[in-house]
Structure formats: structure tokens, C-alpha cells
Amino acid sequence: MRFIFIAIRVPAYAADPADLTRAEMQKRIDAWTMFEYWKRDVSGFEDACFLSNSPYIGVRETRRIVGQSTSRKMIFWPTKNLMMP
Numbered sequence: 540m541r542f543i544f545i546a547i548r549v550p551a552y553a554a555d556p557a558d559l560t561r562a563e564m565q566k567r568i569d570a571w572t573m574f575e576y577w578k579r580d581v582s583g584f585e586d587a588c589f590l591s592n593s594p595y596i597g598v599r600e601t602r603r604i605v606g607q608s609t610s611r612k613m614i615f616w617p618t619k620n621l622m623m624p
């Protein structure tokens with residue numbers, strides 16, 4: 540049986556290389572800590588093995604543009620097909 544977990548969240552400012560590096564290192568530490576806890580304390584994980592870890596941390600966004608006015612709602616453009624002219 541195989542389980543895939545995506546459970547680690549580490550806050551960081553991705554535009555700062557030092558902070559991104561710190562987050563990458565913390566992500567790996569947290570993943571191993573979580574795995575060791577499951578293996579030790581969760582029934583059914585006694586024989587589990589850690590196969591891999593993502594090579595990079597996922598970045599959602601780094602900056603937001605704020606002008607004289609800012610929209611507070613999402614704008615969706617209704618289209619029938621996604622191919623724009």
C-alpha cells in the first residue's frame with residue numbers, strides 16, 4: 540500500500556535567497572520529523588519507509604502590486620473556450 544502526503548507548510552519570503560534556503564532546510568527537517576512521528580505513534584505505519592522528498596519548496600507568490608485603488612474581489616472572464624485570440 541502506498542500513501543503520498545503533501546503536508547509541510549513553511550512560511551518564507553521567496554524573493555530573499557537566504558529566507559528561501561532556510562525554508563527549504565526547515566521543510567526537510569519537518570518532513571522527517573513528521574515521518575518519524577507517524578512511524579513511531581500511528582498504527583499501521585510501523586514498517587513505513589520514506590521514499591522521497593520534493594527537491595524544491597513550492598512558492599505561491601512573492602509580491603503584490605498595490606496602486607491607488609485595489610480590487611477586493613476576483614474578476615473572472617466568461618469564455619467558451621480557453622484559446623484567447
